[in-house]
Amino acid sequence: MTRYNCLVCPGYCCSHSRIAVSEFDIARLARHFDLTVEQARTKFTYHYQTKEADEQILRHQKDHIYKSVCRFFDTTERRCTIYAARPNVCRKYPYGNKCGYYDFLKFERMHQDDQEFIPSA
């Protein structure tokens, strides 16, 4: 049973700075937006390379809660705008029936006695 509720969460997972996508994900985005794969790659992603990583990452936008979130996130409604075409990593997250951030959020809201409270992550 799922022990988290994304509908009451401001979308912390979409603020991760490195949301890596595969060639398959980029091709799906391209189809969704009726673009070529190269257009989708340039418009929606950038190349991130360090000694430890070599990834294609989703671009971000500014956000009033987490400073920066995925470019596909609706910062008012707090939801993904491309749910049907979202990358695999977003489909898998949080990799089980629990979400650590949701537990943290629930705990902080209970202690603040405020169901709208958003703790700094």
Ligand code: SF4
């Ligand atoms: S951080 Fe957890 S509860 Fe919040 S939207 Fe992501 S998966 Fe859902």
Ligand code: SF4
């Ligand atoms: S594609 Fe959608 S689910 Fe994935 S990080 Fe962006 S807004 Fe969140």
